[in-house]
Amino acid sequence: xxxxxxxxxxxxxxxxxxxxxxxxxxxxxxxxxxxxxxxxxxxxxxxxxxxxxxxxxxxxxxxxxxxxxxxxxxxxxxxxxxxxxxxxxxxxxxxxxxxxxxxxxxxxxxxxxxxxxxxxxxxxxxxxxxxxxxxxxxxxxxxxxxxxxxxxxxxxxxxxxxxxxxxxxxxxxxxxxxxxxxxxxxxxxxxxxxxxxxxxxxxxxxxxxxxxxxxxxxxxxxxxxxxxxxxxxxxxxxxxxxxxxxxxxxxxxxxxxxxxxxxxxxxxxxxxxxxxxxxxxxxxxxxxxxxxxxxxxxxxxxxxxxxxxxxxxxxxxxxxxxxxxxxxxxxxxxxxxxxxxxxxxxxxxxxxxxxxxxxxxxxxxxxxxxxxxxxxxxxxxxxxxxxxxx
Amino acid sequence: xxxxxxxxxxxxxxxxxxxxxxxxxxxxxxxxxxxxxxxxxxxxxxxxxxxxxxxxxxxxxxxxxxxxxxxxxxxxxxxxxxxxxxxxxxxxxxxxxxxxxxxxxxxxxxxxxxxxxxxxxxxxxxxxxxxxxxxxxxxxxxxxxxxxxxxxxxxxxxxxxxxxxxxxxxxxxxxxxxxxxxxxxxxxxxxxxxxxxxxxxxxxxxxxxxxxxxxxxxxxxxxxxxxxxxxxxxxxxxxxxx
Numbered sequence: 001x002x003x004x005x006x007x008x009x010x011x012x013x014x015x016x017x018x019x020x021x022x023x024x025x026x027x028x029x030x031x032x033x034x035x036x037x038x039x040x041x042x043x044x045x046x047x048x049x050x051x052x053x054x055x056x057x058x059x060x061x062x063x064x065x066x067x068x069x070x071x072x073x074x075x076x077x078x079x080x081x082x083x084x085x086x087x088x089x090x091x092x093x094x095x096x097x098x099x100x101x102x103x104x105x106x107x108x109x110x111x112x113x114x115x116x117x118x119x120x121x122x123x124x125x126x127x128x129x130x131x132x133x134x135x136x137x138x139x140x141x142x143x144x145x146x147x148x149x150x151x152x153x154x155x156x157x158x159x160x161x162x163x164x165x166x167x168x169x170x171x172x173x174x175x176x177x178x179x180x181x182x183x184x185x186x187x188x189x190x191x192x193x194x195x196x197x198x199x200x201x202x203x204x205x206x207x208x209x210x211x212x213x214x215x216x217x218x219x220x221x222x223x224x225x226x227x228x229x230x231x232x233x234x235x236x237x238x239x240x241x242x243x244x245x246x247x248x249x250x251x252x253x254x255x256x257x258x259x260x261x262x263x264x265x266x267x268x269x270x271x272x273x274x275x276x277x278x279x280x281x282x283x284x285x286x287x288x289x290x291x292x293x294x295x296x297x298x299x300x301x302x303x304x305x306x307x308x309x310x311x312x313x314x315x316x317x318x319x320x321x322x323x324x325x326x327x328x329x330x331x332x333x334x335x336x337x338x339x340x341x342x343x344x345x346x347x348x349x350x351x352x353x354x355x356x357x358x359x360x361x362x363x364x365x366x367x368x369x370x371x372x373x374x375x376x377x378x379x380x381x382x383x384x385x386x387x388x389x390x
Numbered sequence: 391x392x393x394x395x396x397x398x399x400x401x402x403x404x405x406x407x408x409x410x411x412x413x414x415x416x417x418x419x420x421x422x423x424x425x426x427x428x429x430x431x432x433x434x435x436x437x438x439x440x441x442x443x444x445x446x447x448x449x450x451x452x453x454x455x456x457x458x459x460x461x462x463x464x465x466x467x468x469x470x471x472x473x474x475x476x477x478x479x480x481x482x483x484x485x486x487x488x489x490x491x492x493x494x495x496x497x498x499x500x501x502x503x504x505x506x507x508x509x510x511x512x513x514x515x516x517x518x519x520x521x522x523x524x525x526x527x528x529x530x531x532x533x534x535x536x537x538x539x540x541x542x543x544x545x546x547x548x549x550x551x552x553x554x555x556x557x558x559x560x561x562x563x564x565x566x567x568x569x570x571x572x573x574x575x576x577x578x579x580x581x582x583x584x585x586x587x588x589x590x591x592x593x594x595x596x597x598x599x600x601x602x603x604x605x606x607x608x609x610x611x612x613x614x615x616x617x618x619x620x621x622x623x624x625x626x627x628x629x630x631x632x
Binding site: 006007008009010011013016017020021297299300303304305306307308309310386387389 | 459493
């Protein structure tokens with residue numbers, strides 16, 4: 001079978017047409033790669049930003065999450081009675097709970113004395129909070145008053161806290177006029193709404209925010225017994241608990257946050273538009289290249305038709321040119337995309353990474369771009385009249 | 391438009407081309423201009439027919455009609471016994487695979503080497519493997535004396551060499567009819583002479599009819615028959631002066 005295909009092969013006309021004009025080919029590939037890079041960047045930023053909005057959400061050790069129905073996103077979490085979480089314990093599927101305080105507080109940079117808002121979570125140091133087991137021993141350090149765990153992956157604007165701490169210095173700063181001391185470092189990561197993170201005990205949190213209504217929390221984590229169905233538990237709890245709480249699965253909690261950024265801001269639109277621009281630019285470049293290529297070779301195409309080559313087989317040549325351009329333009333775009341993602345990760349700590357879905361999306365876009373342009377350029381081929389070449 | 395199909399006579403199988411009562415017009419309405427007037431012509435296998443006449447007299451039109459490149463308007467054109475009047479695009483295309491064409495400008499594919507250009511002709515042959523088609527291309531290039539220039543691009547060949555590649559390309563498709571439009575126009579007298587001699591020799595070997603349009607008085611002697619055209623009408627000549 002393969003042997004027959006090999007014997008049936010023809011002169012690779014599309015390949016030769018492209019490669020015998022190296023300058024034009026390079027221009028075309030540069031244009032396609034540019035369009036691909038633009039799409040990779042815009043889509044990467046978009047997905048990265050949406051992903052980044054839930055950096056913290058993903059870390060929680062929870063199957064279900066209780067929040068207030070008045071909460072709209074991580075930057076505006078409303079309180080609800082802690083009693084509801086205790087009530088949830090009555091459900092046979094619930095194994096454990098963790099009440100969590102959640103608010104943005106003003107942190108004073110210990111070096112420059114400037115303030116900046118930082119996401120602060122307050123919890124009982126003995127309670128499980130994150131799935132990462134390395135937190136538990138550090139949480140013990142929070143049992144003393146006025147102690148905080150600082151996220152070493154916070155943006156540098158919060159001050160050289162991590163460096164100072166590691167070099168053995170006592171790092172102290174101020175939150176809302178209250179003195180706090182850094183008791184340890186954790187690695188969480190920045191998110192869309194928060195440039196930095198801070199963990200502290202329930203007690204210290206109330207000290208920093210004395211106006212918190214008693215018995216009010218912002219997030220309630222619920223862990224289910226192994227083998228229970230989270231969906232069924234959500235329904236049961238939502239039915240049993242009063243309307244002043246919303247019950248979500250962990251995925252629902254993540255989706256709730258992402259949905260806010262997707263629908264209540266223009267981020268999605270802006271970056272999708274950016275990617276669309278890349279697509280259009282690419283289309284124009286490829287169309288120009290293929291159209292002038294067909295025009296330049298029109299007498300040769302007409303000659304082939306006069307020799308007895310059928311129009312579809314010549315259209316196939318143009319289609320293969322489009323396919324080759326798409327493939328060879330995509331490869332540098334993919335490589336450059338990887339490189340730029342790495343740069344962005346280093347510069348912004350945003351979780352922008354290459355994933356298969358995006359790699360395939362961009363390839364599909366480039367393919368559509370090249371094949372669409374080839375289809376348009378083919379119309380020029382219809383002008384090739386073999387009777388005119390004599 | 392009249393449909394004056396001719397009865398296929400007993401001699402029809404012996405001729406490659408049988409043209410009868412062929413008329414052709416360009417333009418429409420008041421701008422219409424007749425270029426061919428009831429032309430009759432027959433070409434036998436292996437016969438070399440030279441068509442001469444002043445420019446604009448309709449020679450090339452006749453060539454494109456016989457070459458199945460244009461729709462026949464009136465009259466009959468039979469090529470290999472197949473009527474072209476009323477023939478569809480697809481059947482004309484199929485027929486063209488059996489007709490070799492050599493153009494005034496060599497019309498080689500610039501991006502292909504001499505060998506690849508000739509193979510584009512050989513590729514039209516059905517049922518041949520890649521190697522067989524390539525070998526055929528090489529054979530033909532050797533036959534036209536370009537065995538040492540297989541890998542050269544048209545750009546690197548002289549005018550005569552390019553025209554010889556074009557001949558090899560046309561013959562590699564094993565045509566039964568060869569149409570040539572002023573194949574020597576761009577050549578000096580020596581290489582022009584070589585090209586037509588070659589053409590004639592190879593065509594005769596293949597038993598392939600040749601219709602060649604030319605202005606070149608130096609090559610008239612290769613013709614088995616000379617046909618004059620003036621104002622769209624043919625005046626058949628006898629054998630040319632040796």
